[in-house]
Amino acid sequence: MSVHISRHVDDVLDNLSTRKDVTILAGGTDLLVEINFGRIRPSNIVAIDRVDELKDHSRNGHIRMGALVTYTRMLETDVGSPALQEAARTIGSPQIRNAATIGGNLGTCSPAGDTLPVLAALEATVVLRSKGGERRVAFGDFMTGPKKSVRRPDELIVAAEWEDAGEAQTYMFAATRNAMAISISGLALVVDRARRRVGVGLGSCGPTIIRATDAERFAAGLFDETGWDRPARPSDAAAREFGRLAAGAAKPIDDVRGTVAYRRHVLAVMGARALARVAVVP
Amino acid sequence: MRIKLTVNGDEREAEAADHESLLTVLRESLGLAGSKNACEQGECGSCSVLMDGELVCACLVLGAAAAGRRVQTVESLSDGDRLHPIQRAFVDAGAVQCGFCTPGLVVATYSLLKRNPEPSEQEVREALSGNICRCTGYGKILEAVDRASSAMYRR
Numbered sequence: 001m002s003v004h005i006s007r008h009v010d011d012v013l014d015n016l017s018t019r020k021d022v023t024i025l026a027g028g029t030d031l032l033v034e035i036n037f038g039r040i041r042p043s044n045i046v047a048i049d050r051v052d053e054l055k056d057h058s059r060n061g062h063i064r065m066g067a068l069v070t071y072t073r074m075l076e077t078d079v080g081s082p083a084l085q086e087a088a089r090t091i092g093s094p095q096i097r098n099a100a101t102i103g104g105n106l107g108t109c110s111p112a113g114d115t116l117p118v119l120a121a122l123e124a125t126v127v128l129r130s131k132g133g134e135r136r137v138a139f140g141d142f143m144t145g146p147k148k149s150v151r152r153p154d155e156l157i158v159a160a161e162w163e164d165a166g167e168a169q170t171y172m173f174a175a176t177r178n179a180m181a182i183s184i185s186g187l188a189l190v191v192d193r194a195r196r197r198v199g200v201g202l203g204s205c206g207p208t209i210i211r212a213t214d215a216e217r218f219a220a221g222l223f224d225e226t227g228w229d230r231p232a233r234p235s236d237a238a239a240r241e242f243g244r245l246a247a248g249a250a251k252p253i254d255d256v257r258g259t260v261a262y263r264r265h266v267l268a269v270m271g272a273r274a275l276a277r278v279a280v281v282p
Numbered sequence: 283m284r285i286k287l288t289v290n291g292d293e294r295e296a297e298a299a300d301h302e303s304l305l306t307v308l309r310e311s312l313g314l315a316g317s318k319n320a321c322e323q324g325e326c327g328s329c330s331v332l333m334d335g336e337l338v339c340a341c342l343v344l345g346a347a348a349a350g351r352r353v354q355t356v357e358s359l360s361d362g363d364r365l366h367p368i369q370r371a372f373v374d375a376g377a378v379q380c381g382f383c384t385p386g387l388v389v390a391t392y393s394l395l396k397r398n399p400e401p402s403e404q405e406v407r408e409a410l411s412g413n414i415c416r417c418t419g420y421g422k423i424l425e426a427v428d429r430a431s432s433a434m435y436r437r
Contacts (some may be wrong), residue, residue: 001300003283003346017343025347029324032342036322047347072336091414092388098336099343101435243314 027099067103083169117188120201124162165192168281184258189274205250212249243271285349290358298345314358319322327413330386339395356385371430379417399435
């Protein structure tokens with residue numbers, strides 16, 4: 001095994017382009033579990049956790065979050081998405097949040113990655129860089145299956161970007177307890193009042209993060225009626241219908257964390273609650 | 283792989299074998315057995331250490347990638363036989379039963395009180411949510427953190 005500690009993006013890209021079988025190590029909270037349990041034995045590791053260029057975060061209407069922004073930093077600074085902060089707080093424990101990063105969540109690309117439904121609902125873009133240059137991939141096109149993405153072996157995830165969608169957004173999840181539990185299902189709702197757009201991202205209920213487009217259209221119709229610019233409480237029936245449509249988009253499986261029926265049930269409940277919560281936020 | 287790192291203020295050289303975690307390096311190569319090895323997946327917090335000042339699970343840090351880091355373990359807290367006020371508070375509150383989780387909880391408490399000297403109970407609960415105790419049921423642990431906060435900051 002070789003371990004290379006990188007301090008610059010260009011050095012990481014050199015390693016990715018010239019060496020075979022390179023495994024990128026960011027916060028380590030996923031990779032070390034795989035190594036500790038003997039499930040993988042990476043031969044060439046490039047540790048990127050000291051690449052300062054990837055720790056930048058900027059917001060000015062448009063948010064660019066460097067791949068190495070940790071969940072702790074998301075909680076300590078105004079990162080430009082309240083839902084992302086809620087998701088960051090659900091993840092792991094202080095120990096995990098100090099190490100784990102947004103880029104790591106994207107790199108692992110698990111359907112249970114808690115930041116990913118939020119990135120889907122925000123219509124975020126994943127920025128990938130290689131020796132050949134940079135390309136931007138919509139999050140909806142980035143993830144192709146459980147732990148599978150369109151990232152090529154010579155590419156590094158350098159940032160996630162999205163347009164500031166305002167304050168009317170939330171992330172909810174159900175798990176056996178608040179800390180240190182993989183979510184049974186998660187739901188992100190973004191109501192971008194300025195752009196008149198609703199985004200719904202579902203996690204842990206399909207092979208990829210799922211956009212609940214019927215629920216999005218239904219909610220957009222409600223805001224068309226009540227006015228996008230002002231907070232308005234939806235009727236119970238409307239909130240329930242939104243939850244039903246959100247749950248209908250899920251493609252869950254039975255597994256150790258929950259059954260198909262339970263996942264659909266919690267998604268419907270979370271959907272209704274999320275709409276009721278977000279619709280009254282200016 | 284030979285690595286150099288700073289452990290409890292001292293420059294140390296250690297052997298980090300392929301795929302070994304920082305926890306294994308601390309325990310096996312450097313003989314610092316205070317950080318405990320249990321879940322090896324960041325769930326239990328028994329291996330909590332500070333790395334460059336941040337609370338992390340040593341089991342989730344690749345040993346060879348910890349070269350050049352500044353690591354602080356539970357062994358740094360007491361001064362010979364003189365316990366750190368946090369350790370004293372755990373003893374006085376009876377927050378120790380089998381004792382396996384205690385080093386991790388002490389380090390997590392140290393990290394918390396450094397940032398937040400007088401935390402609310404909710405803040406303590408959240409700060410210690412990554413540390414699992416299977417004996418005492420946490421009541422005494424919460425009491426210990428409160429005692430430590432009083433001893434250290436509310437004079």
